[in-house]
Amino acid sequence: MLTHVARPEEILNSPAVSAGLLRVEKRIHRLSTSSRLPLINSAAGRITGAGGKRLRPALTLATALALDGSLSNRVITAAACVELIHAGSLVHDDLMDKAAERRGVRTLNAELGEGRALVVGDFILARAGLAALSSASKPVAETLASVVVELAEGQFQEAAELFDPERTPEDALRSIIGKTASLFRASCLVAHRNGSSMAVYGERFGTLFQILDDLLDLASTADRLGKPVGNDLRQGVYTFPLLLALRHDCADLRPFLGRRLSEDEITLLLARLRRGSMVDDTLEYCRGLAAGALSSLPAIADPQIAAALYGLPAAYIDWAESLVVR
Ligand code: IPE
Ligand code: IPE
Ligand code: MG
Ligand code: MG
Numbered sequence: 001m002l003t004h005v006a007r008p009e010e011i012l013n014s015p016a017v018s019a020g021l022l023r024v025e026k027r028i029h030r031l032s033t034s035s036r037l038p039l040i041n042s043a044a045g046r047i048t049g050a051g052g053k054r055l056r057p058a059l060t061l062a063t064a065l066a067l068d069g070s071l072s073n074r075v076i077t078a079a080a081c082v083e084l085i086h087a088g089s090l091v092h093d094d095l096m097d098k099a100a101e102r103r104g105v106r107t108l109n110a111e112l113g114e115g116r117a118l119v120v121g122d123f124i125l126a127r128a129g130l131a132a133l134s135s136a137s138k139p140v141a142e143t144l145a146s147v148v149v150e151l152a153e154g155q156f157q158e159a160a161e162l163f164d165p166e167r168t169p170e171d172a173l174r175s176i177i178g179k180t181a182s183l184f185r186a187s188c189l190v191a192h193r194n195g196s197s198m199a200v201y202g203e204r205f206g207t208l209f210q211i212l213d214d215l216l217d218l219a220s221t222a223d224r225l226g227k228p229v230g231n232d233l234r235q236g237v238y239t240f241p242l243l244l245a246l247r248h249d250c251a252d253l254r255p256f257l258g259r260r261l262s263e264d265e266i267t268l269l270l271a272r273l274r275r276g277s278m279v280d281d282t283l284e285y286c287r288g289l290a291a292g293a294l295s296s297l298p299a300i301a302d303p304q305i306a307a308a309l310y311g312l313p314a315a316y317i318d319w320a321e322s323l324v325v326r
Helices: 007-010 015-032 037-049 055-068 072-098 109-114 114-136 138-160 169-189 194-220 229-233 242-245 251-256 264-273 278-295 301-322
Strands: none
Touching: 007 055, 007 301, 015 037, 015 055, 015 072, 015 114, 015 301, 037 109, 037 114, 055 072, 055 114, 055 169, 055 301, 072 114, 072 138, 072 169, 109 114, 109 169, 114 138, 138 169, 169 242, 169 264, 194 229, 194 242, 194 264, 194 278, 194 301, 229 264, 242 251, 242 264, 242 278, 251 264, 251 301, 264 278, 278 301
């Protein structure tokens, strides 16, 4: 039976964070539609306006409230820039994955073709950098520029290791830290001059967030997720949960690596993985990351913000577990 578990990011949305997100939303819209070319504005605005959980900017706001108790205009800009970098990286990710849909709308690569999608992604990323420099601060702009470098490296590493039968769980983790965890770390860093006290929390949470996304692709269903499963296997992305299972109880599945798989093979593989220890091993690994994240949190005066930051990692793990099919 499917028990209902609330969307985990809702835990962050205290009245103060929600009020801040409304301000962030306006800034995101203004920045992503600020080109002199209307066609860029409609393309960029379509992706940033199509929703998304706004998890990274919510983390920036929660960090600012935890460390400062208030939300300055600079923090609002920093949070908007973090979301723009996420959105720009998704445009490029969908281009690399040849994905047709994102956030319930057609991707830019499907709608406009790869060339235009590529440069709209560039526009969104560069616009974030410029806004950070002019309306946040130089350290925020530096943090965001270096996170774009890390995102590129993480995505490059994953692309270079597609269909690589020698890929290890450690390789997958290195890519996750670059392509996903670095932006969660930066979401905390840009919130406050003492943001580094939350950086480890952001990085560990970001790592478990991506690992759970990878797990659900292998161990949930299209019905539950609202998107097809098995995509990573189909595209030759050997993710952390899969590589962990190959190292533990599913070593006999290795002959399926290093080549394209038929749909029947994917169904068979997913069934074997779900019956084995992959789900439990991955959830246990994520619980370790969650414990590490909590142990690195600084003292937080606001009890609502403290409860949200303490509760967020476990809420994500519980939510993912509720979507798993064994
Ligand atoms: C999607 O991120 C990409 C991953 C890192 C798994 P989100 O799940 O935060 O995407 P949106 O912003 O809600 O669309
Ligand atoms: C997330 O990776 C993309 C970035 C972090 C840039 P995925 O490829 O796993 O995310 P989805 O599944 O497309 O959302
Ligand atoms: Mg993708
Ligand atoms: Mg990808």
